[in-house]
Amino acid sequence: MIEILQWTTLVACAAATLSRIPNLVRKKNRSLFYIFALMTVATLLSIKAPYLAIDGMLGNTNVANLLLRFIIFGAIYFLGMRIAKGFGDVHGLQFIRGRAGTVVLGLISLALLILFALMDSEGSSVGMMDVYAKDERNRLLVEYYGAAGRAYPAYVCLAILPAMLRAAGSTLPAMLRISALLLAVGGIAITLSLLFPVIPPALGYLTFIINYTAILCFVFGLMLIWLAKAMARRKVPEHIRKPAGT
Template sequence: MTALAWVTFALALVLALVRIPSALRGENRLMMALFGLIALAVLLSIGGPYLAIDAALGGINLANLLLRFLIYAITLLLAVRVARAFSARSAQSALLGPWGLGALALVGAGTVMSFLLMGLLPSSVGLGAGDNHAWFDVYGELGRVYPGFTGVILLPSLLRALRGASLPALRVAAGLLAAGYAMLALTVIFPLMPDDWVAARQAMNYSSLLFLLTGLATIWLAGLMARRRAETS
């Protein structure tokens, strides 16, 4: 499964690097930042880099807490970008309105509280439960709630775009993004899976990221092709 993680990291890094020229021109800097954050988050999910970064932070799994908040930031920025790409104003309002931001603040506060109540644990990329399984379970489930929440908000708009988008490339992008968000929403059932299904959980996590990244890349390519056609017409 480490190979899939490195593939996801490499794709996110390449997508961030190719956006540097346009970002330097002041165009769509959000996307470069988003891909860069995704690359960092995936790197923190890989054993070697995680242990090295966590050691620099004190060796008490602060890197895992950093990873959680990176994921919250990524899911919000990603969801807003997708909502704008498909003119889903109601979804954007839900994400950035009182209920959406309130949900983010509540999940963030709960994440910090449950991390502290777990007690200090030896640095580990998997963040073992230690002696406090209850707060470990709360911490783990909160890390899935907000990303799943954004997926539930966006899915109706993506399914409409899958049927009705004017450009074939946008329909493909909508399908890829819908698959990614559906898989992301399904991660809330992880606690119901047997403990030895670690590989299945990792496959769902990385596959959802790959779907989302390729969906975003397809939107970018569609926009690039549309601009080129407009310039030559």
């Protein structure tokens, strides 16, 4: 079941990325392409076979996991910015790209690098489970490392969540309200990832469901926004959309 969810998410992200190539070529709304592309790479690195292959090329020291964390940071940053701008969320923008957001990103990134350097990361394993099992010291370092990796995405999602909930309950067109609801669900799922350390091992599969639910909600939420805008443009008369003489 987990593998089906992983590969389904990868296919959805890749399809969304490919759908944005024409606009990328036309230099139009390029941020969506970058968001989907980063999500695709992040999903690929979270699947066992691709992860082991890529980390093997990088030295079998789980550098691929560190790379994955920063790819997620980039994806969530651009995602948060795109959503905040799209829904006119001024406060969300300030929290993400303002001084507070810069400080949070800088401190968390530094913590990730330090924790990774301190642990014995030898031996590729998805989620660094083999590193976790080495000894008590590495177990604690992996837990702190994982917490740091989840902290920044949760910060960004909390910054934009209020605006998404307001938009979902507003009088916006139905498609935009559904989009806002999906994005809000994705944000809540990412925030719930902070609780991963208290989830019993027997329920460990919930971490996969939460993570991939978040990604799918973000992908479909953004695609709905794009679709709603495209439909709105088609409803505008040609003489209004194009200035006279063009």
